[in-house]
Amino acid sequence: MTNMLKDPAVLRELIMDHYKYPRNHELVEDDSYDSRHMASDSCIDDITVQSKIEDGIIKDIRFDGVACTICTASTSIMTELLKGKSIDEANVIIENYFNMMNEKTYDEDILEEAIAMMNVHRQANRIKCATIGWKAIKEMIDRK
Amino acid sequence: MLDVDKIKNDFPMFKNHPELVYLDNGATTFKPSCVIEMIKKYYESSSVNVERGDYLLSHEVSSAYEKARNTVAKFINARKDEEIVFTSGATDSLNMVAYGLIDKLNKDDVILLTYAEHASNILCWFDVAKRKGCKIDYIDLEPNGRMRLDTLIDKLNFYGNKTKVVSIAHISNVLGYKQDIKEIAKIVHQYGALLVVDGAQSVPHIKTDVQMLDIDFLAFSGHKMCGPTGIGILYGKYDLxxxxxxxxxxxxxxxxxxxxxxxxxxxxxxxxEAGTPNIAGALGLAAAIDYLNDIGMDNIEAYEQELKAYMIEKLSKLENIHIYNADTTSGIVAFNAIDVFAQDAGSYLSTKNICVRSGNHCAKILHNLIKTDQTCRASLYFYNTKADIDKFVAECANLNIENCINIFF
Known part of the structure; x- marks a missing residue:
């Protein structure tokens, strides 16, 4: 990965930027989109993730909801990272992301900005925040 | 006044975590050694079932179990021991009342709740109402959580004799307002309805007299009052x-x-009480009640009020903190740091060994009232100190988004 993404100050700034200005942060009313509402009792994040997957390609991902810094930033980064990818490419990225969360070996380079979440496992109670957006897209990919 | 240093020594959790500032007592409380010893004693020295008449040990355990019932009955001033049912906790107790009334509820009957109820005092009523075709309605609250008695009367007048149940928390788990149960009971009974009280956040903190308050059913949990998990109480007036x-x-x-x-x-x-009861839990709860009685519930209430006032005084000086319930007297403080999501604040405080609860505290419909989806909650108990509050307030001053993100680096 680029050296910039090894600088904690840059990663901090990335989280802040995606939290304050989340990307793809508006839902659409369109039947061609699949949708997942992600909420649980143990975690107060409450988001909805939408995706449009056609011909094995993730054409669009959107999300909205009320959520903490980690949930908002991780989901925002995910939408940018996976949009336009094939399902096969996306599955590899998602697998590496969950490996990072679970402190297993992962490929830093293909995670790009999602590397900002590399230390979330240090606050284990927040892993859920960093993964519910990613779980939503994984569920929708698997249903295809 | 309380000798809090001595009290802290009674709790092994403080010995094992001397650095911890524990402000999540609304969720659960620590256990004093006497409770832990009681449970240990049961499992080590008298670990047999109750109600087996064949041998002496069982007779002794049965007697201790019934003595525990008597301890609970006296603690809330029930008329007799037989008004006390051991349950698994307040949730279990409330479910037992709701489903227990199912044969008495008819289509179009009304169940009145408030917007500040815990999920355990809402969801069972939703299900029962759905099954029986009953209507759920809500009594209005003032912004501090106080029930508006005029709207209670309005609703009771509006529904006439269709209102069968009014089920409310004595002290709400988010805003901590203590309702005037005695007055509410008087009104509810004038209309022939039953008053069910969720005492989960009140019984551990204030003296509760079910006769004086004229409560029909009362639910509370052992673990929120220094007792074991998995034990709770359903009180009911015997005939009901x-x-x-x-x-x-x-x-x-x-x-x-x-x-x-x-x-x-x-x-x-x-x-x-079908099935083998939680014997260790019942004995442990009785030990917890003995412990609370030794300190004195009036002393506990007075000390918690003093702590709460101290916390509000210090916290309200911070410009980055918004307090939602400064004027309620119980030891619950609901707050947010400006522009910081509650869960981020909770995690930051956690890295400083301070335990608070972030979330919607199960009262998921409350945001209609206080206009926020989530809050942090600091909830006190008699073993907290002003030093705990000083440490908490000092870290609240540092609550901003930057610091909350920094914990990940």
Whole structure:
């Protein structure tokens, strides 16, 4: 990965930027989109993730909801990272992301900005925040 | 006044975590050694079942179990021991009342709640209402959580004799407002409805007299009052309790039955305690009550009010903190740091060994009232100190998004 993404100050700034200005942060009313509402009792994040997957390609991902810094930033980064990818490419990225969360070996380079979440496992109670957006897209990919 | 240093020594959790500032007592409380020893003693020295008449040890344990019932009855000033049912906790108790009333509820009957109720005092009523075609309605609250008695009366007038149940928390788990239960009971009873009180956040903190308050059913949990997890209480006025339909059947709850389905149930309260009860839990809860009585519930309430006032005084000086319930007297403070999501704040405080609860505290419809989806909650108990509050307030001053993100680096 680029050296910039090894600088904690840059990663901090990335989280802040995606939290304050989340990307793809508006839902659409369109039947061609699949949708997942992600909420649980143990975690107060409450988001909805939408995706449009056609011909094995993730054409669009959107999300909205009320959520903490980690949930908002991780989901925002995910939408940018996976949009336009094939399902096969996306599955590899998602697998590496969950490996990072679970402190297993992962490929830093293909995670790009999602590397900002590399230390979330240090606050284990927040892993859920960093993964519910990613779980939503994984569920929708698997249903295809 | 309380000797808090001495009190802290009674709790092994503080020995094992001397650095911890524990402000999540609304969720659960620490256990003093006497409670832990009581449980240990049961499992080590008298670990047999209750109600087995064949041997002396069982007789002794049965006596201790019934003595524990008596300890609970006296603690809330019930008329008699038989008004006390051991349950698994306040949730279990509230479910037992809701489903226990199912035969008495009819289509178009009304159940009145408030917007500040905990999920355990809402969801069982939703389900019962759905099954029986009843209507759920809500009594209005003032912004501090106080029930508006005029709207209670308006609703009762509006629905006439259709209102069968009013079920409310004595002290709400988010805003901590203490309702005037005595006055509410008077009104509710004038209209012939039952008053069910969720005492989960009140019984551990204030003296509760079910006769003086004229409560029909009261639910509370042991673990929120220094007792073990998995034990709780359902109190009911004997005749009303006796009329509840038991939710569960099994050993210990019946006297005789035959293959044709004829059952002779045990008398109340035993008919509600099917299966081997949580014996260690009941004995542990009684030990916890003895411990609270030794300190004195009036002393506990007064000290918590003093702590709460101190916390509000210090916290309200911070410009980055918004407090939602400064004027309620119980030891619950609901707050947010400006522009910081509650869960981020909770995690930051956690890295400083301070435990608070972030979330919607199960009162998921409350945001209509305080206009926010989530808050942090600091909830006090008598073993907290002003030093705990000083440390908490000092870290609250540091609550901003930057610091909350920094914990990940």
């Amino acid at each position: 309790l006796d009329q509840l339909h038991p939710m569960r059947y099994g050993g210990g709850a019946n006297s005789r039955f035959d293959i044709n389905g004829n059952i002779i149930l045990q008398i109340t309260p035993h008919k509600f």
